[in-house]
Amino acid sequence: MERLPSWIRRHLAALRALLVLTLVTGAIYPLLVTGVAQAVFDGNADGSLVQKGGKDVGSTLIGQSFTDGDGDPIKTYFQSRPSAAGDGYDPTSTAASNLGPEDVLDTLPVAGAKDDEGNPDTGRQSLLTQVCARSKVVGELEGVSGARPYCTGDGVGAVLKVFPTVGTPTRVVSVNQACPATPFIPVYQGVKVECGRPGQDYSAGRTVPVRGNARAVVPPDAVTASGSGLDPHISVAYAELQAPRVARERGLGVDTVRALIGRHTAGRALGFMGEPGVNVLELNLDLDRLKG
Template sequence: MERLPGWIRQHLAALRALLALTLLTGAIYPLLVTGIAQAVFNGHANGSIVQKDGKDTGSALVGQLFTDTEGNPVKKYFQSRPSAAGAGYDPTSTGASNLGPEDIVDTLPVPGAKNDKGEPDTGRQSLLTQVCSRSKAVGELEGVSGARPYCTPDGVGAVLKVFPAVGTPTRAVSVNQACPAAPFVASYQGVKVECGKPGEDYAAGRTVPIRGTGRAVVPADAVTAGGSGLDPHISVAYADLQAARVAKERGLTRDQVMTLIKRNTTGRALGFMGEPAVNVLELNLALDRLTP
Protein backbone atom coordinates (compact mmCIF):
# COMPACT_ATOMS: atom_id res chain seq x y z
CA MET A 1 0.00 0.00 0.00
CA GLU A 2 1.41 3.33 -1.05
CA ARG A 3 1.98 6.03 1.55
CA LEU A 4 -0.09 9.19 1.19
CA PRO A 5 1.73 12.28 -0.03
CA GLY A 6 3.26 14.40 2.72
CA TRP A 7 0.98 17.37 2.16
CA ILE A 8 -2.11 15.18 2.57
CA ARG A 9 -0.74 13.64 5.79
CA GLN A 10 -0.14 17.15 7.15
CA HIS A 11 -3.70 18.22 6.38
CA LEU A 12 -5.13 15.05 7.97
CA ALA A 13 -3.06 15.64 11.12
CA ALA A 14 -4.31 19.23 11.28
CA LEU A 15 -7.89 18.04 10.85
CA ARG A 16 -7.52 15.48 13.64
CA ALA A 17 -6.06 18.16 15.95
CA LEU A 18 -8.92 20.50 15.06
CA LEU A 19 -11.55 17.86 15.86
CA ALA A 20 -9.84 16.85 19.11
CA LEU A 21 -9.46 20.43 20.35
CA THR A 22 -13.02 21.30 19.30
CA LEU A 23 -14.33 18.35 21.31
CA LEU A 24 -12.12 19.19 24.30
CA THR A 25 -12.54 22.98 24.47
CA GLY A 26 -15.95 23.28 22.84
CA ALA A 27 -17.80 20.48 24.60
CA ILE A 28 -16.01 18.59 27.38
CA TYR A 29 -14.50 21.61 29.19
CA PRO A 30 -17.67 23.80 29.07
CA LEU A 31 -19.83 20.88 30.25
CA LEU A 32 -17.39 20.12 33.07
CA VAL A 33 -17.22 23.74 34.26
CA THR A 34 -21.00 24.16 33.96
CA GLY A 35 -21.59 20.96 35.92
CA ILE A 36 -19.24 22.04 38.73
CA ALA A 37 -20.83 25.51 38.84
CA GLN A 38 -24.34 24.07 39.01
CA ALA A 39 -23.36 21.62 41.73
CA VAL A 40 -21.36 24.01 43.91
CA PHE A 41 -22.63 27.51 43.08
CA ASN A 42 -26.13 26.84 41.77
CA GLY A 43 -27.77 30.17 42.68
CA HIS A 44 -24.81 32.31 41.63
CA ALA A 45 -24.19 30.36 38.42
CA ASN A 46 -27.75 31.06 37.27
CA GLY A 47 -27.45 34.82 37.69
CA SER A 48 -28.31 35.20 41.40
CA ILE A 49 -31.98 35.61 40.46
CA VAL A 50 -34.22 36.95 43.23
CA GLN A 51 -37.89 35.92 43.28
CA LYS A 52 -41.05 37.46 44.69
CA ASP A 53 -44.21 35.36 44.99
CA GLY A 54 -42.55 32.65 42.90
CA LYS A 55 -41.71 35.01 40.03
CA ASP A 56 -38.33 36.37 38.98
CA THR A 57 -38.09 40.01 40.06
CA GLY A 58 -34.43 40.79 39.41
CA SER A 59 -30.88 39.80 40.19
CA ALA A 60 -29.00 40.35 43.42
CA LEU A 61 -26.04 41.36 41.24
CA VAL A 62 -27.78 44.04 39.18
CA GLY A 63 -29.36 47.15 40.64
CA GLN A 64 -32.69 48.57 39.54
CA LEU A 65 -34.72 51.72 39.90
CA PHE A 66 -37.58 52.07 42.40
CA THR A 67 -39.40 54.93 40.73
CA ASP A 68 -42.83 55.57 39.24
CA THR A 69 -43.61 56.01 35.54
CA GLU A 70 -42.51 59.66 35.71
CA GLY A 71 -39.20 58.83 37.31
CA ASN A 72 -40.12 60.00 40.81
CA PRO A 73 -38.90 57.92 43.79
CA VAL A 74 -41.51 55.55 45.26
CA LYS A 75 -41.33 56.66 48.89
CA LYS A 76 -42.08 53.29 50.49
CA TYR A 77 -38.94 51.80 48.94
CA PHE A 78 -35.25 52.37 49.55
CA GLN A 79 -33.68 54.12 46.58
CA SER A 80 -30.66 52.86 44.68
CA ARG A 81 -27.64 54.97 43.85
CA PRO A 82 -27.66 56.87 40.52
CA SER A 83 -26.86 54.95 37.34
CA ALA A 84 -25.26 56.13 34.10
CA ALA A 85 -26.14 52.90 32.26
CA GLY A 86 -28.71 53.90 29.63
CA ALA A 87 -31.87 55.18 31.25
CA GLY A 88 -30.68 53.56 34.48
CA TYR A 89 -29.36 50.06 35.27
CA ASP A 90 -29.54 48.94 31.64
CA PRO A 91 -27.25 45.85 31.29
CA THR A 92 -26.97 46.49 27.54
CA SER A 93 -25.54 49.96 28.15
CA THR A 94 -23.36 49.31 31.17
CA GLY A 95 -20.75 51.98 31.78
CA ALA A 96 -19.87 55.20 33.54
CA SER A 97 -20.43 58.78 32.43
CA ASN A 98 -16.65 59.21 32.04
CA LEU A 99 -16.94 62.72 33.47
CA GLY A 100 -14.09 63.72 35.78
CA PRO A 101 -13.62 66.09 38.74
CA GLU A 102 -12.64 68.96 36.45
CA ASP A 103 -16.00 68.85 34.65
CA ILE A 104 -17.63 71.72 36.54
CA VAL A 105 -18.98 74.16 33.92
CA ASP A 106 -22.44 73.64 32.41
CA THR A 107 -23.58 74.42 28.90
CA LEU A 108 -26.76 76.40 29.50
CA PRO A 109 -29.75 75.61 27.25
CA VAL A 110 -30.60 78.37 24.82
CA PRO A 111 -34.36 79.15 24.88
CA GLY A 112 -35.96 78.42 21.51
CA ALA A 113 -32.86 76.75 20.09
CA LYS A 114 -32.85 73.18 18.77
CA ASN A 115 -30.17 70.50 18.51
CA ASP A 116 -29.09 68.59 15.39
CA LYS A 117 -32.11 66.28 15.73
CA GLY A 118 -34.56 69.18 15.81
CA GLU A 119 -35.25 68.70 19.51
CA PRO A 120 -35.31 71.59 22.01
CA ASP A 121 -31.86 72.50 23.29
CA THR A 122 -31.38 71.05 26.78
CA GLY A 123 -27.78 72.11 27.27
CA ARG A 124 -25.38 69.91 29.19
CA GLN A 125 -24.97 69.49 32.92
CA SER A 126 -21.45 69.17 34.26
CA LEU A 127 -20.59 66.39 36.69
CA LEU A 128 -20.55 68.96 39.50
CA THR A 129 -24.07 70.17 38.72
CA GLN A 130 -25.32 66.57 38.46
CA VAL A 131 -23.94 65.92 41.95
CA CYS A 132 -25.43 69.15 43.30
CA SER A 133 -28.89 68.56 41.82
CA ARG A 134 -28.97 64.98 43.08
CA SER A 135 -27.91 66.08 46.55
CA LYS A 136 -30.64 68.72 46.62
CA ALA A 137 -33.27 66.16 45.48
CA VAL A 138 -32.18 63.57 48.07
CA GLY A 139 -32.22 66.21 50.79
CA GLU A 140 -35.80 67.19 49.89
CA LEU A 141 -36.90 63.54 49.78
CA GLU A 142 -35.36 62.64 53.14
CA GLY A 143 -36.10 65.91 54.93
CA VAL A 144 -32.44 66.83 55.51
CA SER A 145 -30.07 69.44 54.15
CA GLY A 146 -29.01 68.69 50.58
CA ALA A 147 -26.25 71.29 50.70
CA ARG A 148 -22.68 70.31 49.93
CA PRO A 149 -19.40 72.07 49.12
CA TYR A 150 -19.14 73.76 45.72
CA CYS A 151 -22.93 73.68 45.24
CA THR A 152 -25.38 76.58 45.10
CA PRO A 153 -28.62 76.56 47.12
CA ASP A 154 -30.58 75.95 43.89
CA GLY A 155 -28.60 72.78 43.12
CA VAL A 156 -25.97 73.66 40.49
CA GLY A 157 -22.21 73.96 40.61
CA ALA A 158 -20.98 77.07 42.42
CA VAL A 159 -18.58 78.20 39.72
CA LEU A 160 -17.53 81.64 38.53
CA LYS A 161 -15.87 82.75 35.33
CA VAL A 162 -13.64 85.69 36.12
CA PHE A 163 -12.36 88.21 33.55
CA PRO A 164 -9.62 88.85 32.69
CA ALA A 165 -8.13 85.43 33.27
CA VAL A 166 -5.01 87.03 34.74
CA GLY A 167 -4.87 90.18 36.80
CA THR A 168 -7.40 92.25 38.69
CA PRO A 169 -10.98 91.06 38.09
CA THR A 170 -13.26 93.43 36.21
CA ARG A 171 -16.11 90.99 35.57
CA ALA A 172 -17.43 87.83 37.25
CA VAL A 173 -20.19 85.50 36.01
CA SER A 174 -21.98 82.62 37.80
CA VAL A 175 -21.85 80.49 34.66
CA ASN A 176 -24.07 77.65 35.88
CA GLN A 177 -26.96 79.91 36.93
CA ALA A 178 -28.95 81.07 33.91
CA CYS A 179 -30.43 84.56 33.95
CA PRO A 180 -32.62 85.80 35.54
CA ALA A 181 -31.51 83.63 38.49
CA ALA A 182 -29.85 85.49 41.34
CA PRO A 183 -26.14 84.55 41.59
CA PHE A 184 -25.20 82.52 44.67
CA VAL A 185 -22.74 85.26 45.69
CA ALA A 186 -23.30 88.98 45.22
CA SER A 187 -19.69 89.92 44.51
CA TYR A 188 -16.22 88.52 43.94
CA GLN A 189 -13.19 90.57 44.97
CA GLY A 190 -15.26 93.71 44.83
CA VAL A 191 -16.83 92.96 41.44
CA LYS A 192 -20.58 92.37 41.13
CA VAL A 193 -21.38 88.81 40.03
CA GLU A 194 -23.65 88.42 36.99
CA CYS A 195 -25.96 85.52 36.12
CA GLY A 196 -25.03 83.37 33.15
CA LYS A 197 -26.45 84.19 29.72
CA PRO A 198 -27.31 81.09 27.61
CA GLY A 199 -25.31 80.97 24.41
CA GLU A 200 -22.60 83.38 25.57
CA ASP A 201 -19.02 82.14 25.35
CA TYR A 202 -17.16 82.35 28.67
CA ALA A 203 -14.18 80.19 27.67
CA ALA A 204 -11.73 83.08 27.95
CA GLY A 205 -12.47 83.58 31.64
CA ARG A 206 -10.67 82.01 34.60
CA THR A 207 -12.69 79.20 36.19
CA VAL A 208 -13.12 79.73 39.93
CA PRO A 209 -15.08 77.11 41.95
CA ILE A 210 -16.38 78.44 45.27
CA ARG A 211 -16.30 75.92 48.09
CA GLY A 212 -18.65 77.61 50.53
CA THR A 213 -19.09 76.44 54.11
CA GLY A 214 -20.72 73.52 55.87
CA ARG A 215 -20.54 69.75 55.63
CA ALA A 216 -22.48 67.43 53.33
CA VAL A 217 -25.17 65.32 55.03
CA VAL A 218 -26.12 63.31 51.92
CA PRO A 219 -23.58 60.46 51.39
CA ALA A 220 -21.39 60.41 48.30
CA ASP A 221 -22.93 57.23 46.84
CA ALA A 222 -26.36 58.93 46.81
CA VAL A 223 -25.12 61.51 44.31
CA THR A 224 -22.53 59.66 42.19
CA ALA A 225 -23.07 56.82 39.73
CA GLY A 226 -21.08 53.58 40.00
CA GLY A 227 -18.44 52.70 37.41
CA SER A 228 -20.55 49.95 35.82
CA GLY A 229 -23.92 51.65 36.29
CA LEU A 230 -25.26 48.33 37.64
CA ASP A 231 -24.21 48.48 41.31
CA PRO A 232 -26.96 46.78 43.38
CA HIS A 233 -25.65 48.11 46.70
CA ILE A 234 -25.71 51.36 48.64
CA SER A 235 -23.67 52.37 51.66
CA VAL A 236 -24.92 51.75 55.17
CA ALA A 237 -24.93 55.54 55.65
CA TYR A 238 -27.29 56.05 52.69
CA ALA A 239 -29.58 53.26 53.91
CA ASP A 240 -29.66 54.81 57.39
CA LEU A 241 -30.58 58.18 55.88
CA GLN A 242 -33.61 56.63 54.14
CA ALA A 243 -34.80 54.56 57.10
CA ALA A 244 -37.03 57.22 58.70
CA ARG A 245 -38.86 57.95 55.45
CA VAL A 246 -39.48 54.26 54.64
CA ALA A 247 -40.63 53.54 58.20
CA LYS A 248 -43.14 56.40 58.04
CA GLU A 249 -44.50 55.34 54.64
CA ARG A 250 -44.99 51.73 55.77
CA GLY A 251 -46.26 52.39 59.29
CA LEU A 252 -43.23 50.74 60.88
CA THR A 253 -40.89 51.86 63.62
CA ARG A 254 -37.42 53.00 62.66
CA ASP A 255 -35.98 50.16 64.73
CA GLN A 256 -37.88 47.59 62.64
CA VAL A 257 -36.47 49.08 59.45
CA MET A 258 -32.96 49.28 60.89
CA THR A 259 -33.16 45.57 61.76
CA LEU A 260 -33.92 44.75 58.12
CA ILE A 261 -31.03 46.95 56.98
CA LYS A 262 -28.64 45.00 59.19
CA ARG A 263 -29.95 41.66 57.88
CA ASN A 264 -29.32 42.75 54.28
CA THR A 265 -25.88 44.26 54.87
CA THR A 266 -22.83 42.43 53.56
CA GLY A 267 -19.47 42.87 55.26
CA ARG A 268 -16.10 43.72 53.75
CA ALA A 269 -14.76 41.25 51.18
CA LEU A 270 -12.37 38.83 52.86
CA GLY A 271 -12.91 40.82 56.03
CA PHE A 272 -10.82 43.85 55.03
CA MET A 273 -11.55 44.92 51.43
CA GLY A 274 -14.09 47.66 50.69
CA GLU A 275 -16.88 48.81 52.97
CA PRO A 276 -20.08 47.14 54.25
CA ALA A 277 -22.92 47.56 51.77
CA VAL A 278 -26.69 47.07 51.61
CA ASN A 279 -28.39 45.20 48.75
CA VAL A 280 -31.33 47.45 47.83
CA LEU A 281 -33.46 44.88 45.99
CA GLU A 282 -33.22 42.29 48.75
CA LEU A 283 -33.92 44.94 51.39
CA ASN A 284 -37.03 46.17 49.56
CA LEU A 285 -38.31 42.60 49.10
CA ALA A 286 -37.81 42.00 52.83
CA LEU A 287 -39.90 45.11 53.48
CA ASP A 288 -42.66 43.83 51.19
CA ARG A 289 -42.73 40.52 53.05
CA LEU A 290 -43.09 42.39 56.32
CA THR A 291 -45.73 44.87 55.09
CA PRO A 292 -47.30 43.50 51.87
Protein backbone atom coordinates in the same frame (compact mmCIF):
# COMPACT_ATOMS: atom_id res chain seq x y z
CA MET B 1 0.12 6.23 -2.93
CA GLU B 2 1.51 9.60 -3.72
CA ARG B 3 1.94 11.87 -0.73
CA LEU B 4 -0.10 15.06 -0.61
CA PRO B 5 1.70 18.32 -1.22
CA SER B 6 3.09 19.92 1.93
CA TRP B 7 0.81 22.96 1.71
CA ILE B 8 -2.28 20.72 1.67
CA ARG B 9 -0.99 18.72 4.64
CA ARG B 10 -0.42 21.93 6.58
CA HIS B 11 -3.97 23.09 5.88
CA LEU B 12 -5.42 19.72 6.92
CA ALA B 13 -3.43 19.82 10.17
CA ALA B 14 -4.70 23.31 10.88
CA LEU B 15 -8.27 22.22 10.16
CA ARG B 16 -7.96 19.23 12.52
CA ALA B 17 -6.56 21.51 15.24
CA LEU B 18 -9.44 23.94 14.70
CA LEU B 19 -12.06 21.20 15.02
CA VAL B 20 -10.46 19.70 18.14
CA LEU B 21 -10.03 23.06 19.89
CA THR B 22 -13.56 24.11 18.95
CA LEU B 23 -14.91 20.92 20.49
CA VAL B 24 -12.80 21.25 23.65
CA THR B 25 -13.12 24.99 24.29
CA GLY B 26 -16.54 25.56 22.72
CA ALA B 27 -18.43 22.55 24.04
CA ILE B 28 -16.68 20.27 26.52
CA TYR B 29 -15.12 22.99 28.72
CA PRO B 30 -18.27 25.20 28.95
CA LEU B 31 -20.45 22.17 29.76
CA LEU B 32 -17.99 21.01 32.40
CA VAL B 33 -17.76 24.43 34.05
CA THR B 34 -21.54 24.88 33.93
CA GLY B 35 -22.09 21.45 35.47
CA VAL B 36 -19.64 22.11 38.30
CA ALA B 37 -21.15 25.56 38.92
CA GLN B 38 -24.68 24.14 39.07
CA ALA B 39 -23.58 21.40 41.46
CA VAL B 40 -21.46 23.55 43.76
CA PHE B 41 -23.08 27.00 43.67
CA ASP B 42 -26.69 26.00 43.03
CA GLY B 43 -28.88 29.11 42.45
CA ASN B 44 -25.94 31.49 42.28
CA ALA B 45 -24.90 29.95 38.97
CA ASP B 46 -28.23 31.04 37.45
CA GLY B 47 -27.63 34.71 38.26
CA SER B 48 -28.60 34.84 41.95
CA LEU B 49 -32.21 35.54 40.97
CA VAL B 50 -34.72 36.61 43.61
CA GLN B 51 -38.39 35.64 43.46
CA LYS B 52 -41.54 37.20 44.84
CA GLY B 53 -44.85 35.41 44.49
CA GLY B 54 -43.24 32.77 42.29
CA LYS B 55 -41.90 35.34 39.81
CA ASP B 56 -38.36 36.58 39.25
CA VAL B 57 -38.15 40.18 40.44
CA GLY B 58 -34.42 40.80 40.19
CA SER B 59 -30.95 39.63 41.08
CA THR B 60 -28.95 40.16 44.24
CA LEU B 61 -26.00 40.99 41.98
CA ILE B 62 -27.59 43.75 39.87
CA GLY B 63 -29.19 46.90 41.21
CA GLN B 64 -32.47 48.33 40.01
CA SER B 65 -34.52 51.49 40.37
CA PHE B 66 -37.52 51.72 42.68
CA THR B 67 -39.43 54.44 40.88
CA ASP B 68 -42.90 54.97 39.44
CA GLY B 69 -43.89 55.42 35.81
CA ASP B 70 -42.75 59.06 35.86
CA GLY B 71 -39.36 58.15 37.25
CA ASP B 72 -40.13 59.54 40.72
CA PRO B 73 -38.96 57.61 43.79
CA ILE B 74 -41.53 55.32 45.40
CA LYS B 75 -41.46 56.62 48.95
CA THR B 76 -42.26 53.29 50.59
CA TYR B 77 -39.04 51.77 49.26
CA PHE B 78 -35.35 52.34 49.86
CA GLN B 79 -33.74 53.96 46.85
CA SER B 80 -30.67 52.65 45.04
CA ARG B 81 -27.68 54.76 44.09
CA PRO B 82 -27.62 56.47 40.65
CA SER B 83 -26.65 54.42 37.61
CA ALA B 84 -24.88 55.47 34.40
CA ALA B 85 -25.53 52.13 32.67
CA GLY B 86 -27.91 52.89 29.78
CA ASP B 87 -31.20 54.19 31.14
CA GLY B 88 -30.17 52.81 34.53
CA TYR B 89 -28.92 49.37 35.65
CA ASP B 90 -28.85 48.02 32.09
CA PRO B 91 -26.47 44.99 32.07
CA THR B 92 -26.02 45.35 28.30
CA SER B 93 -24.71 48.91 28.77
CA THR B 94 -22.68 48.55 31.95
CA ALA B 95 -20.42 51.57 32.21
CA ALA B 96 -19.47 54.62 34.21
CA SER B 97 -20.01 58.19 33.06
CA ASN B 98 -16.24 58.62 32.52
CA LEU B 99 -16.54 62.12 33.98
CA GLY B 100 -13.89 63.21 36.48
CA PRO B 101 -13.58 65.78 39.28
CA GLU B 102 -12.43 68.48 36.86
CA ASP B 103 -15.71 68.30 34.93
CA VAL B 104 -17.36 71.35 36.52
CA LEU B 105 -18.64 73.47 33.62
CA ASP B 106 -22.14 73.04 32.20
CA THR B 107 -23.23 73.76 28.66
CA LEU B 108 -26.40 75.78 29.08
CA PRO B 109 -29.30 74.94 26.73
CA VAL B 110 -30.09 77.58 24.12
CA ALA B 111 -33.80 78.36 23.81
CA GLY B 112 -35.16 77.39 20.39
CA ALA B 113 -31.97 75.62 19.31
CA LYS B 114 -31.96 71.97 18.18
CA ASP B 115 -29.33 69.26 18.21
CA ASP B 116 -28.05 67.32 15.18
CA GLU B 117 -31.09 65.01 15.33
CA GLY B 118 -33.60 67.85 15.44
CA ASN B 119 -34.40 67.52 19.15
CA PRO B 120 -34.59 70.59 21.41
CA ASP B 121 -31.23 71.60 22.83
CA THR B 122 -30.98 70.34 26.42
CA GLY B 123 -27.41 71.42 27.03
CA ARG B 124 -25.04 69.30 29.07
CA GLN B 125 -24.67 68.97 32.82
CA SER B 126 -21.19 68.63 34.26
CA LEU B 127 -20.45 65.93 36.82
CA LEU B 128 -20.42 68.60 39.51
CA THR B 129 -23.92 69.81 38.60
CA GLN B 130 -25.20 66.22 38.41
CA VAL B 131 -23.94 65.65 41.95
CA CYS B 132 -25.44 68.94 43.17
CA ALA B 133 -28.82 68.25 41.55
CA ARG B 134 -28.99 64.72 42.96
CA SER B 135 -28.06 65.95 46.42
CA LYS B 136 -30.82 68.55 46.31
CA VAL B 137 -33.41 65.93 45.25
CA VAL B 138 -32.31 63.44 47.91
CA GLY B 139 -32.36 66.15 50.57
CA GLU B 140 -35.94 67.12 49.65
CA LEU B 141 -37.04 63.47 49.62
CA GLU B 142 -35.51 62.67 53.00
CA GLY B 143 -36.31 65.98 54.70
CA VAL B 144 -32.68 66.96 55.27
CA SER B 145 -30.34 69.55 53.84
CA GLY B 146 -29.20 68.70 50.32
CA ALA B 147 -26.46 71.34 50.43
CA ARG B 148 -22.88 70.31 49.82
CA PRO B 149 -19.55 72.01 49.03
CA TYR B 150 -19.17 73.55 45.56
CA CYS B 151 -22.95 73.54 44.99
CA THR B 152 -25.38 76.45 44.70
CA GLY B 153 -28.67 76.55 46.53
CA ASP B 154 -30.54 75.80 43.30
CA GLY B 155 -28.61 72.59 42.70
CA VAL B 156 -25.89 73.38 40.16
CA GLY B 157 -22.13 73.66 40.38
CA ALA B 158 -20.91 76.81 42.13
CA VAL B 159 -18.40 77.82 39.48
CA LEU B 160 -17.28 81.26 38.34
CA LYS B 161 -15.55 82.41 35.18
CA VAL B 162 -13.28 85.33 35.99
CA PHE B 163 -11.99 87.80 33.39
CA PRO B 164 -9.17 88.41 32.71
CA THR B 165 -7.43 85.19 33.66
CA VAL B 166 -4.57 87.10 35.29
CA GLY B 167 -4.70 90.30 37.25
CA THR B 168 -7.54 92.29 38.76
CA PRO B 169 -11.00 90.91 37.82
CA THR B 170 -13.16 93.13 35.67
CA ARG B 171 -15.95 90.64 34.91
CA VAL B 172 -17.26 87.60 36.79
CA VAL B 173 -19.92 85.14 35.59
CA SER B 174 -21.67 82.30 37.46
CA VAL B 175 -21.52 80.13 34.35
CA ASN B 176 -23.73 77.26 35.52
CA GLN B 177 -26.66 79.49 36.53
CA ALA B 178 -28.62 80.45 33.44
CA CYS B 179 -30.20 83.90 33.34
CA PRO B 180 -32.42 85.16 34.85
CA ALA B 181 -31.17 83.15 37.87
CA THR B 182 -29.71 85.09 40.77
CA PRO B 183 -25.98 84.27 41.15
CA PHE B 184 -25.11 82.31 44.28
CA ILE B 185 -22.79 85.13 45.38
CA PRO B 186 -23.49 88.76 44.48
CA VAL B 187 -19.90 90.00 44.40
CA TYR B 188 -16.48 88.46 43.80
CA GLN B 189 -13.38 90.50 44.64
CA GLY B 190 -15.36 93.70 44.32
CA VAL B 191 -16.94 92.80 40.96
CA LYS B 192 -20.66 92.14 40.56
CA VAL B 193 -21.34 88.55 39.52
CA GLU B 194 -23.45 87.99 36.39
CA CYS B 195 -25.70 85.02 35.56
CA GLY B 196 -24.70 82.77 32.66
CA ARG B 197 -26.08 83.48 29.21
CA PRO B 198 -26.75 80.38 27.04
CA GLY B 199 -24.71 80.25 23.87
CA GLN B 200 -21.97 82.61 25.07
CA ASP B 201 -18.37 81.44 25.02
CA TYR B 202 -16.74 81.85 28.42
CA SER B 203 -13.69 79.70 27.69
CA ALA B 204 -11.32 82.68 27.87
CA GLY B 205 -12.07 83.19 31.56
CA ARG B 206 -10.37 81.60 34.57
CA THR B 207 -12.42 78.79 36.13
CA VAL B 208 -12.96 79.29 39.87
CA PRO B 209 -15.00 76.64 41.77
CA VAL B 210 -16.30 78.10 45.05
CA ARG B 211 -16.39 75.70 47.98
CA GLY B 212 -18.72 77.62 50.27
CA ASN B 213 -19.49 76.71 53.88
CA ALA B 214 -21.97 73.87 53.34
CA ARG B 215 -21.56 70.55 55.15
CA ALA B 216 -22.76 67.53 53.19
CA VAL B 217 -25.45 65.46 54.93
CA VAL B 218 -26.33 63.34 51.89
CA PRO B 219 -23.75 60.50 51.53
CA PRO B 220 -21.52 60.32 48.43
CA ASP B 221 -23.06 57.09 47.08
CA ALA B 222 -26.46 58.79 46.95
CA VAL B 223 -25.17 61.27 44.37
CA THR B 224 -22.57 59.31 42.38
CA ALA B 225 -22.89 56.24 40.16
CA SER B 226 -20.74 53.14 40.61
CA GLY B 227 -18.06 52.19 38.09
CA SER B 228 -20.20 49.40 36.63
CA GLY B 229 -23.53 51.19 36.95
CA LEU B 230 -24.94 47.93 38.34
CA ASP B 231 -24.02 48.10 42.05
CA PRO B 232 -26.89 46.51 44.05
CA HIS B 233 -25.67 47.96 47.36
CA ILE B 234 -25.84 51.31 49.09
CA SER B 235 -23.81 52.45 52.06
CA VAL B 236 -25.08 51.96 55.60
CA ALA B 237 -25.11 55.77 55.94
CA TYR B 238 -27.43 56.15 52.93
CA ALA B 239 -29.73 53.40 54.22
CA GLU B 240 -29.86 55.05 57.66
CA LEU B 241 -30.73 58.38 56.02
CA GLN B 242 -33.72 56.78 54.28
CA ALA B 243 -34.95 54.80 57.28
CA PRO B 244 -37.17 57.53 58.84
CA ARG B 245 -38.93 58.19 55.52
CA VAL B 246 -39.57 54.48 54.82
CA ALA B 247 -40.77 53.89 58.38
CA ARG B 248 -43.15 56.85 58.19
CA GLU B 249 -44.57 55.86 54.79
CA ARG B 250 -45.14 52.26 55.91
CA GLY B 251 -46.38 53.03 59.40
CA LEU B 252 -43.49 51.16 61.02
CA GLY B 253 -41.18 51.98 63.89
CA VAL B 254 -37.81 53.40 62.87
CA ASP B 255 -36.08 50.82 65.07
CA THR B 256 -37.84 48.03 63.17
CA VAL B 257 -36.62 49.40 59.84
CA ARG B 258 -33.09 49.87 61.18
CA ALA B 259 -33.07 46.27 62.37
CA LEU B 260 -33.87 45.17 58.79
CA ILE B 261 -31.02 47.33 57.52
CA GLY B 262 -28.65 45.51 59.85
CA ARG B 263 -29.96 42.14 58.67
CA HIS B 264 -29.16 42.98 55.05
CA THR B 265 -25.80 44.64 55.62
CA ALA B 266 -22.88 42.75 54.11
CA GLY B 267 -19.42 43.20 55.62
CA ARG B 268 -16.20 44.14 53.87
CA ALA B 269 -14.96 41.79 51.16
CA LEU B 270 -12.53 39.28 52.70
CA GLY B 271 -12.95 41.20 55.93
CA PHE B 272 -10.83 44.20 54.95
CA MET B 273 -11.63 45.44 51.42
CA GLY B 274 -14.18 48.15 50.74
CA GLU B 275 -16.97 49.23 53.06
CA PRO B 276 -20.08 47.45 54.41
CA GLY B 277 -23.04 47.66 52.02
CA VAL B 278 -26.80 47.14 52.16
CA ASN B 279 -28.49 45.11 49.41
CA VAL B 280 -31.43 47.31 48.38
CA LEU B 281 -33.55 44.66 46.63
CA GLU B 282 -33.36 42.18 49.50
CA LEU B 283 -34.12 44.94 52.01
CA ASN B 284 -37.18 46.14 50.10
CA LEU B 285 -38.51 42.60 49.67
CA ASP B 286 -38.13 42.01 53.38
CA LEU B 287 -40.08 45.20 54.02
CA ASP B 288 -42.92 43.88 51.84
CA ARG B 289 -42.95 40.59 53.75
CA LEU B 290 -43.07 42.49 57.03
CA LYS B 291 -46.25 44.23 55.91
CA GLY B 292 -47.75 40.95 54.68
